[in-house]
Amino acid sequence: MFRGRTFLLFLVATVAAADPAPQSSIDGAIRYGLGEPLTTDQIAALNISVLPNGEGLPEGKGSAREGATVYATHCAACHGDEGEGRGDFVALVGGQGTLSSTQPVLTVGSYWPTATTAFDYIRRAMPYTTPGVLTADEVYAVTAWILEKNQIIAPGTVLDRRTLPKVRMPNKDGFLPDPRPDVAR
C-alpha cells in the first residue's frame, strides 16, 4: 500500500500525531509543528519575488517594440505618452545627470539601482487600477520600453530572465548605507 519514502513520511506523520510532546529544535526551544506543508506548486503560484540576481524571474521575453503597444494600452493614460508623467502620476523617464544638481529629477531611469526592481514592481502593482493583467512577456516588454526610453539599453534589446539582471542602471552605485546617528547636537 505504501511504497518506500511515502511510507516513511506516513510513519513520521503518524508518530508525530500520536506524540503529545512538541518536538525540540537544535537550540532546545520547542517546535510546535502546527503549520501545513507548502507544496512546490503552491509556492510557485504565490511567489512573485524577483531578486537582483534574477532569481524568481519567469520564462518569457520582450523588447521595446512590443513594449510600446503595452505601454500605450496600459500605462500612457497615467504616466504620459512618453513616460514624462502626468499630473499626480510620476514620470518614468528622464532625469539622468540631475541627482547632484539643485533640481534632481528622480525616475526609474535616473535613480533606481536595479533593473529587476522595475520588473518586480510593474508585475506586482501596475497597471495601478488593474494589477496582474499583464503576461510575463508584456512585463518584460514594457520594462524594455522604459529602459530603452531612458537610453539604458540599446534599441532592440530583448529582455528575459537572463538579460534583465545584467542591465546596468546608471545610479547603481548611488546608494550608501545608513550612517545615522549623523546629526550633531
Add this chain to the structure above:
Amino acid sequence: MAIAAIPAAVSAEEMRTLGAARREYGERSQFERSARLFPPASSTPMTGASRSPLQDQFGIITPSALHFERHHSGVPTIDPATHELAIHGLVERPQRFTMSLLKRLPSVSRIHFIECGGNAGREHRGNSGATVQQSHGLVSCSEWTGVRLSTLLREVGLKPAARWVLAEGADASRHARSIPLAKALEDVLVAYGQNGEALRPEQGYPLRLLVPGWEGNVSVKWLHRLHVIDQPMMTRDEAASYTDLMPDGKARAFSFEMESNSVITSPSGGQQVEGRGWLEISGLAWSGRGRIEQVDVSTDGGRTWRQAELQAPVLSKAFTRFRLPWRWDGQEAVLVSRSRDETGYVQPTREAIVAARGMKEGPDGFNHYNGMKPWKITREGMVTHV
C-alpha cells in the same frame, strides 16, 4: 434658601428621561468629533494617508479608529477564514498557517508606536504644519498581539544561507519589504490583535507584521507571505522610495530606525489658551532605538529648559507621555520639547538636520525627520506654528 438657586445643570433633562438602549458594539459619544485628517481626493484613486489627531489623544494608546493609515492601493477586504500565511525560501520546511493555527502558537502583547518614514517630512522642507495632526499625524501607538516572528521561523527551520526575510501583503500593490534576519529574530511580531480586538482593516486585518521602532513601511499589512532570502530583494520601497537623497547626489538606503522624537500636543497649533495662569504642557515622545530617558520642555524657544515628568511605565519603542505644569503670564511664548533616548541620543533641531542632510527631497519627499517642533503662543493665547 430658595428653590430657584438650584443650578440649571442639576435639573437637566437627561436626569428625568430614560437613557439610550444597550449596544452590542460601543461607539463614542455623539459629542466627540476627533477625526483622522486626509487631504482632498487626488486623481489617484484609493492611494493615500490619513493623519492621527494627536492633539486629542490622552495617555499613550491611540484609539484604533484614529490610528494613522497609509496604503498604496486601498484597504483590501480579507476574510480571515480563508486567509493564510505562507513561509518559504531558505527554510527547511515551507509551511502555511491559517489564522486559527497562528492563534494556537504562543502569543505576546506589546505596546509599540508605528511611525511612517515620511512623518513630519514637510517640516524638513520648511512647510511648518499648522497643527500637530498636520505636522506629526503619521505616528500612532497601540498594544499589538500576535506571534513572534522568531517562533514562526523556528517552525519552518532556517537554512544557513538565510539573511533577510521578505514580507508581502495581500493588497492590490502586493506591498513588499525585506527585513534583515537579525531584526526578524529580535522583536518582530506577526500580529492579529490591536488594542484588545482584531486589527482594524486599515491596520492590516487580519494579519500584519509589526517591526518595532522601524519606519512604518516595513510593518507590512495584510501579511500573506514571508520569503526567506540571502539578500534584500530591492523592492521599489527599499531600492528607491524611503531613501534619503544627500546634497552630493548620493542617497542613503535601508535607514530603518526612527530616531528619538517628541512633540508637544497640548497646547499645540490651532488651539486657544483661555487666559493666563496654570496649565499643563503635555506631549508625546518616542524612539525607535529603545526607551525615552528624558524629555525637556522650553517655554522661551529653547533658551532655558525644564525636565518634564514621564508617565510610567516608560516602554521601549512606545509612546511616552510627558507633562509639565506651567504658569502662562499672558506674554508671547515659544514652547518646544526635546527628547533623549536610552542610547544618549538627543533630538536635534531642524537647523541641525538641514545642516547634516541638506535640502534635497528623495522620491517621496523627506523621510526620517525628527526635528524639534516649536509652537508659539500669542498674547491673545492663540497657538500657532513658528
